[in-house]
Amino acid sequence: ESGELYFLDGSSAGNITVTLPAAKAGAYLTFVLVAASNAATEILITAPSGQIRGTVEHQAAGVTGAQERTKQAIAASSVGFADASILGSRLELVCDGTNWLILRGEGSAAWVTAFS
Secondary structure, X not given: OOOEEEEEEOOOOOOEEEEOOOOXXXXXXXXXXXXXXXXXXOEEEEOOOOOEEEEEEEOOOOOOHHHOOEEEEEEEOEEEEOOOOXXXXXXXXXXXXXXXXXXXXXXXXXXXXXXX
């Protein structure tokens, strides 16, 4: 599973949970939205043990200037794409053997750590 690229489609209503494999040092996974997510859909990536840690960014539609990008620290068992996230939003993770570390997290809405 390491090095895999997963295409996620949340265009239909209803929350989706993706469970990461067991922690293994060096494991690397990428998740990309291949369709804009439905206004009633969140996609949650969940670690079976340990935490997902790091920083993600989001950029609200139509926002420019100093407030263009917002960074958000994550230290939780889950992280996910909020409802109405745009096509191309992505999350890249690498495992240190215990936790999953965020290498890159880019989206169009604030990230979630649980279903709302």
